[in-house]
Amino acid sequence: MFRPLSIFIGTRYTRAKRRNRFVSFISMTSMIGLALGVLAMIVVLSVMNGFQREMSSRILGMVPHATIVGVNPISDWQPVAAAALKNPEVTAAVPFTEMEGMLSYKGSMQPIQISGIDPAQEGKVSIVTQHIVQGSLENLQPGEFGVVIGEITARRFRLNVGDKLTLIVPEISTAPGGITPRMQRLNVVGVFKVGAELDGSMALIHVADAAQMLHWQPNQVQSVRLAVKDLYAAPKVSADIATGLGAAYKADDWTHTQGSLFSAMKMEKTMIGLLLLMIVAVAAFNIIATLIMVVNDKGADIAILRTIGATPRQIMAIFMVQGTVIGIVGTLIGGVLGVIAALNVSELVGWMERVTGQHIFSSDVYFVSNLPSELQGGDVLLICSAGFVLSFLATIYPAYRAAKIEPAHALRYS
Helix, strand or coil: CCCCHHHHHHHHHHHCCCCCHHHHHHHHHHHHHHHHHHHHHHHHHHHHHHHHHHHHHHHCCCCCCEEEEEEEEECCHHHHHHHHHCCCCEEEEEEEEEEEEEEEECCEEEEEEEEEECCCCHHHCCCHHHHEEEECHHHCCCCCCEEEEEHHHHHHHCCCCCCEEEEEEEEECCCCCCEEEEEEEEEEEEEECCCCHHHHCEEEEEHHHHHHHCCCCCCCEEEEEEEECCHHHHHHHHHHHHHHHCCCEEEEEHHHHCHHHHHHHHHHHHHHHHHHHHHHHHHHHHHHHHHHHHHHHCHHHHHHHHHCCCCHHHHHHHHHHHHHHHHHHHHHHHHHHHHHHHHHHHHHHHHHHHHHCCCCCCCCCCCCCCCCCCCCHHHHHHHHHHHHHHHHHHHHHHHHHHHCCCHHHHHHCC
């Protein structure tokens, strides 16, 4: 089968055993280094994707995807929910009231975000029902002022189901200060644990109790909470619904409360990806040293090829082919090993924990008890493409030097 001269000789140089074994060693280390760099990038980015997925499912499974907030308390929330459900992106709509305050227990205090919910419908928009570790969400009954707190709050105050604590919320008054504290005794009826900072900053009460604490009618709510199919479409979906309902309603969504966290996570992934890309770049540009030594080793061969009619462009292509083959092989090996490692990293960490008897990710310290991993094809394609491109760029200078060798000079000193 016919092959161009540059491809034939370039691949032959790659396969052939060179007289200078040090050159072969440097070539092999370049290939191994490139493979390890690609492997590390795939594994690390997959683990970061896994952490982002865990945080997204836990945090955004607890906080509202979007809310339709009334300028005044909403007396009849069902028509608002019905209007929201007409949007195909909305999967559920339930009553919701939110307020901030302080929890007090035996002299200790902590800030808290109180969510007034309907326990019978909360499962449509939240994952909290799946993460109750003590008590039950159904124990939230109107008029009884029960509260479901997070595991971190329960641990901080050493609370159990049946204990009582005090909620302090600010109340606007005509007093000289303008704001006076309002205290309400709450009974702990449940504890949830989702494995995120919300375990220490959120508590749930019945929506009717929240209305009573705000001096509203029992059927009045602050907003209607929405669950949407696409989280990133929540701002547009909620804005469209609020616009359709009129000036008495406004939209809010998770990007206002949690957007900074996910922006920071995205930036962190980008920066770590760039740092790991430097490892791939170092390994790729080791090909420069390899090809320069090959050019010096093959000076006489280059001179002979030139004398029998090979053009400088063909000589340049020979060494570009050789360096590119090294880069492709190293990148493909690293890509395959990286995919295998990313798909099995959780099992590998679990095996290490069983062998050593040590918990690498203890649930008492970390929000996750295992090492999550989510392999994304786009990341693999981008990493391998970067490896290919860097490997190709690394061949240009040595190949250019080879093309500039003068046959007479090379044969004189060979």
